[in-house]
Amino acid sequence: MSVAVIIVAAGSGSRLGADLPKALVEIGGRTLLEHSLRTALEVSGLVQVVVVAPATHLEAVIELIDGIRTSSAVHVVAGGADRTASVAAGLAALDDGLGDELDDADAQGDLAEPQVVLVHDAARCFTPLDVYERVVDAVRDGWVAVVPGLPVVDTVKVVDERGVVRSTPPREQLRAVQTPQGFVRDELEAAHASGVSATDDAALLEALGHHVLVVEGDPLSFKVTTPADLDRAHRHTASLSTTTDLEPETVA
Numbered sequence: 382m383s384v385a386v387i388i389v390a391a392g393s394g395s396r397l398g399a400d401l402p403k404a405l406v407e408i409g410g411r412t413l414l415e416h417s418l419r420t421a422l423e424v425s426g427l428v429q430v431v432v433v434a435p436a437t438h439l440e441a442v443i444e445l446i447d448g449i450r451t452s453s454a455v456h457v458v459a460g461g462a463d464r465t466a467s468v469a470a471g472l473a474a475l476d477d478g479l480g481d482e483l484d485d486a487d488a489q490g491d492l493a494e495p496q497v498v499l500v501h502d503a504a505r506c507f508t509p510l511d512v513y514e515r516v517v518d519a520v521r522d523g524w525v526a527v528v529p530g531l532p533v534v535d536t537v538k539v540v541d542e543r544g545v546v547r548s549t550p551p552r553e554q555l556r557a558v559q560t561p562q563g564f565v566r567d568e569l570e571a572a573h574a575s576g577v578s579a580t581d582d583a584a585l586l587e588a589l590g591h592h593v594l595v596v597e598g599d600p601l602s603f604k605v606t607t608p609a610d611l612d613r614a615h616r617h618t619a620s621l622s623t624t625t626d627l628e629p630e631t632v633a
């Protein structure tokens with residue numbers, strides 16, 4: 382089953398408060414979007430990546446992507462008013478530019494329109510490749526919708542509009558979910574056709590009665606949301622370069 386990745390990068394990043402859209406903020410010399418894209422391009426069975434960019438920065442994003450060598454089709458489209466609308470814009474662009482390759486594929490049978498779609502937040506720029514692969518494997522195993530997640534460490538309360546606690550869900554049943562979220566393409570498209578918005582795509586499929594599987598996420602898949610997250614991201618890249626610097630000494 383061939384795979385497409387939609388990277389949603391069209392948010393403004395209001396909670397981060399940078400003077401650029403969040404996906405274009407740099408960490409360790411690369412934008413969040415480039416970090417995410419470089420990993421996404423390694424996914425097995427990949428035939429296409431759609432980058433959903435801020436409408437105000439389409440040219441800048443196209444230029445960035447031109448600098449990345451890849452044999453996969455990478456398309457850039459403008460995002461929408463919220464995350465759900467941006468994913469819908471990415472879905473609408475699936476198959477764009479696959480024309481020539483598809484003619485060959487029809488002949489060779491090795492490349493086809495994507496049947497599995499992963500939706501990934503550019504803001505989760507350090508998600509390891511093995512998380513993507515776990516999600517794809519579970520969709521290939523027959524799950525319609527798959528999300529990576531981690532157990533929750535805090536006790537979570539459900540509150541009413543006044544902030545008064547209504548219930549305390551059992552913590553062992555809770556997972557904090559991340560991206561990439563993976564779907565059978567037709568079902569994701571059908572869920573988006575409802576026009577309903579949600580904070581993640583899996584919720585749209587849940588609403589239609591689909592079973593969503595949670596596979597193991599990764600702490601490194603944290604979402605860069607606030608200035609504190611950006612500091613954490615800088616520390617992460619700094620620790621990587623320190624490790625690299627130390628490698629020759631370690632070997633010697």
Ligand SMILES: Nc1ccn([C@@H]2O[C@H](COP(=O)(O)OP(=O)(O)OP(=O)(O)O)[C@@H](O)[C@H]2O)c(=O)n1
Nearest residue numbers: 389390391392393394395396462463467503504
């Ligand atoms: N209209 C939007 C809103 C969000 N996103 C993307 O969805 C992901 C998760 O959203 P979030 O981290 O909340 O980003 P922002 O909406 O930019 O942040 P904020 O809510 O602080 O403005 C990000 O990669 C963001 O670029 C998007 O493509 N289009």
Ligand SMILES: C[C@](O)(CO)[C@H](O)COP(=O)(O)O
Nearest residue numbers: 464502558559560580581604
């Ligand atoms: C999709 C998501 O990353 C899953 O945790 C999250 O719901 C995005 O929320 P945001 O408020 O748009 O960052």
